Amino acid sequence: EDQVTQSPEALRLQEGESSSLNCSYTVSGLRGLFWYRQDPGKGPEFLFTLYSAGEEKEKERLKATLTKKESFLHITAPKPEDSATYLCAVQHTPNAGGTSYGKLTFGQGTILTVHP
Amino acid sequence: DGGITQSPKYLFRKEGQNVTLSCEQNLNHDAMYWYRQDPGQGLRLIYYSQIVNDFQKGDIAEGYSVSREKKESFPLTVTSAQKNPTAFYLCASSMSRNRGGTGELFFGEGSRLTVL
Numbered sequence: 001e002d003q004v005t006q007s008p009e010a011l012r013l014q015e016g017e018s019s020s021l022n023c024s025y026t027v028s029g030l031r032g033l034f035w036y037r038q039d040p041g042k043g044p045e046f047l048f049t050l051y052s053a054g055e056e057k058e059k060e061r062l063k064a065t066l067t068k069k070e071s072f073l074h075i076t077a078p079k080p081e082d083s084a085t086y087l088c089a090v091q092h093t094p095n096a097g098g099t100s101y102g103k104l105t106f107g108q109g110t111i112l113t114v115h116p
Numbered sequence: 117d118g119g120i121t122q123s124p125k126y127l128f129r130k131e132g133q134n135v136t137l138s139c140e141q142n143l144n145h146d147a148m149y150w151y152r153q154d155p156g157q158g159l160r161l162i163y164y165s166q167i168v169n170d171f172q173k174g175d176i177a178e179g180y181s182v183s184r185e186k187k188e189s190f191p192l193t194v195t196s197a198q199k200n201p202t203a204f205y206l207c208a209s210s211m212s213r214n215r216g217g218t219g220e221l222f223f224g225e226g227s228r229l230t231v232l
Contacts, residue, residue: 004158034219043120043206043223044159087158091219103174104219106158 002027006088006107013078013114021073021110023088033071034104035064036087044087078114085109118143122207122224129194129201129231137192137227139207146211148190149221152176153204162205165190194229202231 003026013019025033032051036044048057050066057064061082063074073086089104120141129135141148147166151159161174165184179198184190190209194201205228208221 009156032219036221041226041228043122043208043226044221046220046222049220089159089219103161103164104159104221106160108156108158 002090002092002105004088004090004105004107006086006110008110009108010111011113013075013112015079015114015116016077018074018076018078020075021086021112023071023073023107024069025071025088025090027090027092027105029093031091031093033066034089034091035071035073036089038085038087038109040085047086075112078112080114080116083112083114085111120207120209120222120224122205122227125225125227127227127229129229131231132196134193134195135229137194137205137207137229139190139192139224140188141190141207141209141222142188143209143222144187145209145222146187147209148184149208149210150174150180150182150190150192151206151208153206153226159206162192201229204228 005024007022032049034049035047037047038044048064053068055066061076065072087109089106091104123138149164150162153159160176162180163171163174163182165171168187171182171184179195181193204226206226207224210221
């Protein structure tokens with residue numbers, strides 16, 4: 001069974017204070033690891049997909065990295081508008097003849113608060 | 117603009133009543149999903165559908181039912197058999213794998229169901 005654990009559960013930063021969020025995973029053959037951002041009372045918004053160890057993706061102040069056991073979401077010089085819950089999810093490689101696209105296993109999320 | 121529309125945004129239900137949550141998408145996506153989100157927990161998959169007139173149970177399908185009569189629509193019924201229905205419900209869609217889609221899900225704004 002796929003498992004995803006995110007840490008810390010909550011993170012408070014001052015504006016400009018860089019930090020990282022962690023996503024540890026156990027999956028039987030990783031097809032993809034996904035990062036989403038969720039604002040309060042809203043649906044998640046897709047950020048990144050990572051497929052193999054060593055891969056990195058960047059978007060504005062966010063940078064996602066992947067190893068064989070975990071992924072990090074690095075936030076450089078955050079601003080208050082970066083405050084949100086960040087969700088990590090994994091998708092495993094389907095068995096022969098099967099399909100698993102879209103069947104993601106999500107972590108519980110990290111609540112990020114950036115103070116001005 | 118293309119997107120996913122969920123309704124209602126808020127819904128109150130008395131115990132013993134069935135309720136149906138609406139989900140419509142105009143993204144021309146083949147696959148659609150229903151997730152449930154509870155505080156401090158990751159998103160959990162209820163049902164998913166890869167094509168019209170076909171759907172599969174997710175991890176927590178008991179007490180729920182769905183239909184997929186049209187590509188654009190994937191309504192979820194929360195039945196009286198669902199033991200703890202109070203939650204935030206999220207509908208999502210994605211491209212099919214043979215069109216290059218993976219776990220990149222597009223989510224609606226969510227429906228918050230409260231059982232009184």
